[in-house]
Amino acid sequence: MKIKTKKENRREQIIKAAEEVFSKKDFLNSTISDVAKQAGVSDATIYEYFTSKEELLFSIPRENIENSKNILEDHLVYIKGASNKLRGIIYHLLSYYQENSDFAAISLMILKTNRKFMETEIYNYLREYYQIIIKTIEEGIESGEFKKDISPHFVRSVILGTIEFIVVRWLMKGAPADKTKPVESVDALFDLIVDGIKLENNLRDFKCRIILEPQDAPGK
Amino acid sequence: MKIKTKKENRREQIIKAAEEVFSKKDFLNSTISDVAKQAGVSDATIYEYFTSKEELLFSIPRENIENSKNILEDHLVYIKGASNKLRGIIYHLLSYYQENSDFAAISLMILKTNRKFMETEIYNYLREYYQIIIKTIEEGIESGEFKKDISPHFVRSVILGTIEFIVVRWLMKGAPADKTKPVESVDALFDLIVDGIKLENNLRDFKCRIILEPQDAPGK
Amino acid sequence: MKIKTKKENRREQIIKAAEEVFSKKDFLNSTISDVAKQAGVSDATIYEYFTSKEELLFSIPRENIENSKNILEDHLVYIKGASNKLRGIIYHLLSYYQENSDFAAISLMILKTNRKFMETEIYNYLREYYQIIIKTIEEGIESGEFKKDISPHFVRSVILGTIEFIVVRWLMKGAPADKTKPVESVDALFDLIVDGIKLENNLRDFKCRIILEPQDAPGK
Amino acid sequence: MKIKTKKENRREQIIKAAEEVFSKKDFLNSTISDVAKQAGVSDATIYEYFTSKEELLFSIPRENIENSKNILEDHLVYIKGASNKLRGIIYHLLSYYQENSDFAAISLMILKTNRKFMETEIYNYLREYYQIIIKTIEEGIESGEFKKDISPHFVRSVILGTIEFIVVRWLMKGAPADKTKPVESVDALFDLIVDGIKLENNLRDFKCRIILEPQDAPGK
DNA sequence: AATGAATGAGGCTTCATTCAT
DNA sequence: CATGAATGAAGCCTCATTCAT
Numbered sequence: 051m052k053i054k055t056k057k058e059n060r061r062e063q064i065i066k067a068a069e070e071v072f073s074k075k076d077f078l079n080s081t082i083s084d085v086a087k088q089a090g091v092s093d094a095t096i097y098e099y100f101t102s103k104e105e106l107l108f109s110i111p112r113e114n115i116e117n118s119k120n121i122l123e124d125h126l127v128y129i130k131g132a133s134n135k136l137r138g139i140i141y142h143l144l145s146y147y148q149e150n151s152d153f154a155a156i157s158l159m160i161l162k163t164n165r166k167f168m169e170t171e172i173y174n175y176l177r178e179y180y181q182i183i184i185k186t187i188e189e190g191i192e193s194g195e196f197k198k199d200i201s202p203h204f205v206r207s208v209i210l211g212t213i214e215f216i217v218v219r220w221l222m223k224g225a226p227a228d229k230t231k232p233v234e235s236v237d238a239l240f241d242l243i244v245d246g247i248k249l250e251n252n253l254r255d256f257k258c259r260i261i262l263e264p265q266d267a268p269g270k
Numbered sequence: 271m272k273i274k275t276k277k278e279n280r281r282e283q284i285i286k287a288a289e290e291v292f293s294k295k296d297f298l299n300s301t302i303s304d305v306a307k308q309a310g311v312s313d314a315t316i317y318e319y320f321t322s323k324e325e326l327l328f329s330i331p332r333e334n335i336e337n338s339k340n341i342l343e344d345h346l347v348y349i350k351g352a353s354n355k356l357r358g359i360i361y362h363l364l365s366y367y368q369e370n371s372d373f374a375a376i377s378l379m380i381l382k383t384n385r386k387f388m389e390t391e392i393y394n395y396l397r398e399y400y401q402i403i404i405k406t407i408e409e410g411i412e413s414g415e416f417k418k419d420i421s422p423h424f425v426r427s428v429i430l431g432t433i434e435f436i437v438v439r440w441l442m443k444g445a446p447a448d449k450t451k452p453v454e455s456v457d458a459l460f461d462l463i464v465d466g467i468k469l470e471n472n473l474r475d476f477k478c479r480i481i482l483e484p485q486d487a488p489g490k
Numbered sequence: 491m492k493i494k495t496k497k498e499n500r501r502e503q504i505i506k507a508a509e510e511v512f513s514k515k516d517f518l519n520s521t522i523s524d525v526a527k528q529a530g531v532s533d534a535t536i537y538e539y540f541t542s543k544e545e546l547l548f549s550i551p552r553e554n555i556e557n558s559k560n561i562l563e564d565h566l567v568y569i570k571g572a573s574n575k576l577r578g579i580i581y582h583l584l585s586y587y588q589e590n591s592d593f594a595a596i597s598l599m600i601l602k603t604n605r606k607f608m609e610t611e612i613y614n615y616l617r618e619y620y621q622i623i624i625k626t627i628e629e630g631i632e633s634g635e636f637k638k639d640i641s642p643h644f645v646r647s648v649i650l651g652t653i654e655f656i657v658v659r660w661l662m663k664g665a666p667a668d669k670t671k672p673v674e675s676v677d678a679l680f681d682l683i684v685d686g687i688k689l690e691n692n693l694r695d696f697k698c699r700i701i702l703e704p705q706d707a708p709g710k
Numbered sequence: 711m712k713i714k715t716k717k718e719n720r721r722e723q724i725i726k727a728a729e730e731v732f733s734k735k736d737f738l739n740s741t742i743s744d745v746a747k748q749a750g751v752s753d754a755t756i757y758e759y760f761t762s763k764e765e766l767l768f769s770i771p772r773e774n775i776e777n778s779k780n781i782l783e784d785h786l787v788y789i790k791g792a793s794n795k796l797r798g799i800i801y802h803l804l805s806y807y808q809e810n811s812d813f814a815a816i817s818l819m820i821l822k823t824n825r826k827f828m829e830t831e832i833y834n835y836l837r838e839y840y841q842i843i844i845k846t847i848e849e850g851i852e853s854g855e856f857k858k859d860i861s862p863h864f865v866r867s868v869i870l871g872t873i874e875f876i877v878v879r880w881l882m883k884g885a886p887a888d889k890t891k892p893v894e895s896v897d898a899l900f901d902l903i904v905d906g907i908k909l910e911n912n913l914r915d916f917k918c919r920i921i922l923e924p925q926d927a928p929g930k
Numbered sequence: 931a932a933t934g935a936a937t938g939a940g941g942c943t944t945c946a947t948t949c950a951t
Numbered sequence: 952c953a954t955g956a957a958t959g960a961a962g963c964c965t966c967a968t969t970c971a972t
Contacts, residue, residue, distance in 0.1 A: 078296065091954085094953070187467075200458075205462065214435060215430060222383070242420070301961085303962080317964065322964080518736070521967080538931070542967080543968090630907075652868045682868060686902065741941060755958070762942085
């Protein structure tokens with residue numbers, strides 16, 4: 051592991067503080083002063099490391115995304131089959147947000163709707179990250195696990211949309227103290243994505259009618 | 271139809287202006303002056319109709335929700351079967367956001383993460399509105415259209431999560447000018463929810479094993 | 491008694507309302523709206539009767555002063571002797587403030603320190619009113635009841651100063667609900683003004699020394 | 711003497727400016743901008759030292775009260791006898807207001823009728839200060855200088871009421887330019903308090919009649 | 931005579947940012 | 952490196968006052 055310089059440490063200390071502060075209030079309701087206080091430095095010091103409040107905000111996700119990506123890739127090599135991998139991905143995303151609720155709040159409640167952030171290099175990095183979902187679904191299509199006519203891109207939207215919806219709800223009411231954790235939804239989501247909600251339709255559609263005809267008496 | 275007083279008209283005019291302004295910038299980056307200018311009144315006039323900037327914000331969704339609810343209910347009476355209704359609901363939600371993109375932006379990018387709004391009466395009204403999804407799914411379970419072991423509440427999260435995800439993406443890049451409209455996702459979402467992504471799952475899962483046992487000779 | 495026109499009644503109704511409102515908050519913290527609400531008229535109506543908020547304020551004392559003056563004069567004719575009259579005056583001033591605490595608040599806490607009010611005709615009328623104290627003291631000096639070397643003007647300051655101090659204290663803490671009423675101070679004030687606080691001063695100051703010299707015998 | 715930090719100096723500079731500004735207009739008619747201009751700093755700077763306009767107002771009296779108290783105590787140790795001390799107190803109060811007319815204006819015309827100020831710690835300190843009057847009168851009663859049946863608390867009201875009345879009058883007309891200074895009233899007030907206004911009554915009540923009879927001529 | 935409706939003017943307060951030390 | 956100190960710019964909100972009806 052790379053040894054960090056003092057400067058880098060101070061930088062991360064400020065980012066950490068910003069993460070905590072921005073996640074509690076909004077971004078616009080948080081002040082540089084709040085962050086400085088939380089970091090134990092002066093307001094001015096923050097400007098030694100970041101040119102503006104916004105740059106500080108945009109600096110928060112990078113490390114988290116890298117971290118999340120590393121963990122996920124670590125796990126996926128252990129898993130075989132697109133379907134199994136997909137469950138692993140869903141589990142990881144829910145779990146990472148759950149365990150890093152400050153990052154989740156900033157990511158889902160601040161950055162997600164920030165147009166400037168979308169033009170950032172970090173945002174591209176995030177998109178790249180989510181390619182892993184698309185890749186997995188494509189893999190499943192090729193292997194015959196998944197239907198041919200589904201759009202991997204769209205399925206990714208369903209997965210991310212649902213996960214984000216669940217996590218935001220959780221954050222909005224007393225997370226992380228809340229008892230019902232996001233991770234608990236992993237199988238509900240996975241099953242629905244894979245199987246849908248329709249009742250075993252074949253059984254209904256293809257009623258089995260077996261007609262037994264009396265056999266002629268053999269000795270006829 | 272009820273005739274609106276001058277005062278009500280002016281009120282709606284301001285709400286409309288606020289809707290346009292807040293949806294372009296954030297709430298916090300929008301100013302009362304911006305809204306006043308857009309509405310063609312003075313700053314002070316806004317305070318004749320709303321006690322604070324926040325109250326103005328919270329006043330935006332009411333009419334939209336009522337409107338959306340009315341339209342949806344109108345349509346649903348024409349549709350039979352939980353599955354068909356579900357598609358109608360998905361279609362309507364995507365379509366209403368698409369046709370009212372300012373409201374969509376405010377609803378999904380501002381109010382959704384506003385804790386104070388969640389304590390509002392209007393928010394309760396919204397939750398009530400979404401009960402219709404849950405009711406429909408329950409109906410489908412009872413009628414045998416949907417599986418017994420799914421959670422209607424969770425399915426609602428998938429539907430709303432996906433829809434909101436799609437709409438936010440659309441809003442974030444030049445909507446409503448964007449060529450790919452949210453509504454186009456209606457069948458992808460409906461099919462996925464209903465059928466899942468797994469290939470012909472029933473045919474694989476329920477292998478048919480027919481055992482014919484020799485009948486005892488009748489004349490035994 | 492003069493019959494009041496509708497207009498005059500409305501005017502007085504507004505003044506009464508203003509008295510109540512201004513006495514509760516300050517003048518500057520009270521709004522025309524508050525007064526209008528209290529009076530049961532619209533804001534605009536107030537401007538039909540008064541050209542400005544300040545004119546409304548300055549209109550409050552007139553009637554009170556006239557009223558107070560009339561009552562006092564009524565009583566004084568029944569009293570003989572400067573000293574007795576003085577006690578009557580003190581009693582009346584304390585009592586009038588006590589019974590008209592809204593007027594007291596406006597008079598002592600708003601108008602007293604308002605430079606513009608001092609240039610008002612009404613203020614002159616008030617000064618004139620207080621001449622009665624000075625007159626009474628002069629009368630006492632002439633009659634030999636009071637010392638020759640006291641300044642009537644100054645004694646008036648002591649009387650008014652003390653009364654106003656007591657009334658303001660009373661107003662500042664929950665008057666008129668407060669149990670200790672201003673009027674209860676009447677004799678303490680009167681006695682102090684008349685007698686001072688020094689113990690039996692004359693008996694100590696004027697020691698009597700009588701020297702008798704023996705007379706020469708006449709028949710010497 | 712304690713060396714003041716830069717910050718303390720700046721604080722005092724602002725308080726001084728506020729004292730000058732608030733004493734000229736009212737509190738509510740004075741603006742933070744006025745104070746800032748007078749202090750030679752920006753509006754925002756004031757908020758680095760005081761959390762609100764009101765806190766700034768309430769910060770004005772503290773130093774003055776401390777100062778006034780110190781001076782008075784300094785002098786009182788040189789004076790013997792309750793009566794003499796009382797005169798010293800009256801002299802000092804008149805004199806301190808006279809020499810610090812801005813403070814006098816704020817104290818007597820703004821704070822005196824401010825209910826919130828009455829709940830302040832500083833206000834309690836002020837009440838404590840005025841205990842010295844009560845103590846002195848009690849001392850006089852015990853020593854036999856003053857009557858037994860007077861209320862020290864009430865006498866304090868007469869003294870403060872008169873002083874405040876006189877000072878306010880002085881402030882209301884062109885103080886401190888005015889030629890008649892508050893201090894000039896010291897003996898009038900002292901004498902009245904001590905002796906009252908009644909003509910030396912003993913001399914009237916006990917008329918001395920000395921009759922000299924002509925002596926018979928010795929050589930008759 | 932009364933008022934509903936509108937607003938210009940202005941004040942308090944906040945905060946990101948700068949810079950000399 | 953770090954920061955204490957200062958501020959320009961800006962926003963929300965209030966309210967006395969006006970005027971057409």
